[in-house]
Amino acid sequence: MDGSSPAAAAVIERVLAFLDSKTVAACKTVNRTWYTLATIQSARNIDCHILQLSLRIAHYKRKGLLKSARSLTVDVSFVDGYLSPAAYERRVRDAAAMLQSSLMPVSHLKLHASSAHAALTDGEIHHGTTAIGLLTRALPSLASLDLSDCPAPLLTASRGECVASLGRLCRLKWLSLGSNDMSSATALRRMVRANVRTLVKLDGRGDVTDPTMQLLMDAPQLRQLDASGSGISDDCLLALVRKRGASLRELILSDCVRLTRHSIAQLTPKLLPQLASLDLYNVPVxxxxxxxxxxxxxxxxxxxxxxxxxxxxxxxxxxxxxxxxxxxxxxxxxxxxxxxxxxxxxxxxxxxxxxxxxxxxxxxxxxxxxxxxxxxxxxEEHSSSEAGGSQSxxxxxxxxxxxxxxxxxxxxxxxxxxxxxxxxxxxxxxxxxxxxxxxxxxxxxxxxxxxxxxxxxxxxxxxxxxxxxxxxxxxxxxxxxxxxxxxxxxxxxxxxxxxxxxxxxxxxxxxxxxxxxxxxxxxxxxxxxxxxxxxx
Structure with a gap:
């Protein structure tokens, strides 16, 4: 397939979406059409450190690929010794301003920071929260936000622009705080409250608490919930299922040790008629x-x-x-x-x-x-037969x-x-x-x-x-x-x-x-x- 017709180009573009970056790069050598479509596909996801973000945006602008970007993965970890703190913060603010002015149609944002050590310094927390706050403010129409690789101190710090900026997001459909601990539950509740009308999937895992479950009762579009490893109670789970169970399609409750048979036994098709995925691993059933x-x-x-x-x-x-x-x-x-x-x-x-x-x-x-x-x-029957046959x-x-x-x-x-x-x-x-x-x-x-x-x-x-x-x-x-x-x-x-x-x-x-x-x-x-x- 040379991709000369519009139908062939549409098929090629569809296939390229399922290939890894190495295979997509190899597809550029087929012909000009394949090169163009593979270049656009490779430009859909920008993955870089925040200090390199401005250079990456400038490169995309020269190539005319700004409108192709759909996903943005940014490392917001602080690089100690690379620049002075003032120059570092200025570079971060310039990158966020350039991102906001570029008008790229980015719908998915993933933020991660290095967690090589448990305790973060004040400088790392300050620069990390500043970067998260500026990036989320530069993309107010985000539909998907992944904070699963961000340490909890960056999301719960009282200083910085992170908490306030996360609370301003109001159009999220998918939210993930998968790898954090219970200390980020406040930030999670704040974001759930702000996006309760649009939220479709919540990957909260251990951060999900009973107050968060009560907020989800007012989420009319909720389809997928991952509360694995959380401490939710029977009453909150039953209340959510009775209120939103008719639209739930995925329910992950693995390692929820507080759940008992009182709530699990009531997860019936009558309350969950469209359920497609049910995970009750390591639950007291x-x-x-x-x-x-x-x-x-x-x-x-x-x-x-x-x-x-x-x-x-x-x-x-x-x-x-x-x-x-x-x-x-x-x-x-x-x-x-x-x-x-x-x-x-x-x-x-x-x-x-x-x-x-x-x-x-x-x-x-x-x-x-x-x-x-x-x-x-x-x-019982095997035990009784064996006891009678080998008693002596x-x-x-x-x-x-x-x-x-x-x-x-x-x-x-x-x-x-x-x-x-x-x-x-x-x-x-x-x-x-x-x-x-x-x-x-x-x-x-x-x-x-x-x-x-x-x-x-x-x-x-x-x-x-x-x-x-x-x-x-x-x-x-x-x-x-x-x-x-x-x-x-x-x-x-x-x-x-x-x-x-x-x-x-x-x-x-x-x-x-x-x-x-x-x-x-x-x-x-x-x-x-x-x-x-x-x-x-």
Whole structure:
């Protein structure tokens, strides 16, 4: 495509928006049309230090590219020893004045400052707040402001022009204060109050407090809220959902430790009919709250991204927060548009629930269902059958899992959480076992149809681990493309036969894989990355 026609030029311009800067620079060598469009694309984002901003604007003006700029990323950190304080401040004010007079149509502004050390000096705070205040004043019609890389002292300093200038912004649609601490909550409330009529997305994270949630109740256009790691309460969350839940499309509540089942159980499709993304990672959720979210009557027509992990106190029983097979079946039946499903610590799920998810969800691209590596609890029916069958032998022969029931493995956090937190790059720090220990720790489960029941006590105890088997794929896999498949599973030849029917598989993670299954998957997907604990 040479780009000679207007339609071809429009397609090229659209494609260039998704390329990185290095690829865009290489596209300039195709022909004159590609050079022009690639030059315009590379000029859309200006990234420089504030002392270099005036030179960059002058360069864009000579090239006639001022009207192409859409995004501005400025480093406002103070460079000590480069200029005298008076000359430094004069240079900053000149750059802001030149930016204001250039009339560039910049809609996105990202400010960041170096945070190599925790305590900022008075000079760094003064010059940083001055730069932030001047830049935001020079662009009064901003639609997007990202302050996630600015230290909190720059946003909360009583001196300088920062706080007053941020309060004057009144047309923001997207606001981010992601990496700051709770000390910037005042600045956040000030900006939310000023932009409450236009705010569409708030990425406040730990800065979101109950007063901020009360201000958001008056935000008619709010669509996305990220309050991860914050201390919001049940009452404020329910009040916001009842007032603005009809328009919310993304709700991220991970690590909100103050939330309880009182509020989580009421996050139903009736209050959130258009919700597309729900993140409840590390939130105190119980089984009854799961059942309220996902049951036969709850239908989530637009839900595309779901992430669940219950934050259970180490001393409490994991039976209080089990993602059972009924819950997984409800997810597979009532969330037809799920693209990404991540469930961590699913102590109550078995092959039946996972089979319902794989067999019903046709749009899935990422699936993560992780157990505890060594789950000390067992199902009631499994416990009763084992107690009746090995009552005499267990009294004389100590099992390998006996000390784990009351030992450190029941109170320490799961290694699977660390691994599943970055599913495409699992931890390399997992212990490597010898061949004998590997059979004791990671056995083929006794619940598999083709696996005989272990006769020795150690294997019988380790069979309590709830790992998925090939029975989880007995109904097939409805989705044909997987970017990530991370299951606490032992992949055998039967699993590989089901997975070989996929059209795309990028990353495969699991508990163990047989050599025959590995060769089958490699033959079908030569570029697939297999990250499995052990190969048997």
């Amino acid at each position: 119980t089984t009854d709250a799961y059942q309220s979210l996902f049951n036969a009557q709850t239908h989530w027509p637009y839900l595309r991204d779901l992430k669940l992990k219950a934050a259970i106190h180490h001393a409490s029983s994991r039976q209080e927060s089990r993602a059972t097979d009924d819950i997984l079946e409800s997810i597979g039946r009532n969330c037809p548009r799920l693209v990404s499903l991540r469930l961590f610590g699913c102590y109550g799920s078995t092959d039946s629930g996972l089979s319902a998810v794989l067999g019903n969800l046709g749009y899935l691209r990422e699936l993560v269902v992780m157990h505890h590596p060594v789950d000390p609890l067992i199902d 032998g267990s009294s004389n022969t100590p099992t390998a899992a006996a000390p784990a029931a009351n030992g450190p493995s029941s109170s320490l956090s799961s290694d699977a959480d660390v691994w599943a937190g970055i599913p495409s790059l699992p931890s390399n720090g997992l212990p490597q076992h010898s061949s004998s220990a590997r059979r004791a720790v990671l056995p083929l489960p006794s619940t598999a149809p083709s696996s005989p029941r272990p006769a020795d006590a150690a294997s019988g105890a380790s069979s309590r681990q709830r790992i998925f088997t090939s029975g989880a794929l007995r109904n097939g896999v409805r989705s044909q493309r997987f970017n990530l498949l991370n299951l606490d599973m032992t992949y055998d030849s039967e699993c590989a036969a089901h997975l070989a029917k996929l059209s795309h598989l990028h990353t495969l993670c699991g508990r163990m894989i047989t050599r025959h299954a590995k060769s089958l998957i490699e033959a079908q997907f030569p570029k697939c990355r297999m990250m499995v604990w052990n190969i048997d």
